Amino acid sequence: MSIVQHRQNGTRTADLVVADESxxxxxxxxxxxxxxRRPS
Structure with missing residues (x-):
């Protein structure tokens, strides 16, 4: 629900962080x- 509210408040898509490998x-x-592994 917090994501929906965040988007409703006018957050631009460009301001969102996409979780990827970097x-x-x-x-x-x-x-x-x-x-x-067994200890040496």
Missing amino acids: HSVQPGTSAWADFG
Whole structure:
């Protein structure tokens, strides 16, 4: 509902941020690189 209200208040489409690979807040998967491996 907040998205609809935000758009109703006259926000320009050009002002919106599109989440894509260059604007992602997702952490990478490198922390899982050694998962399941036996210690040396």
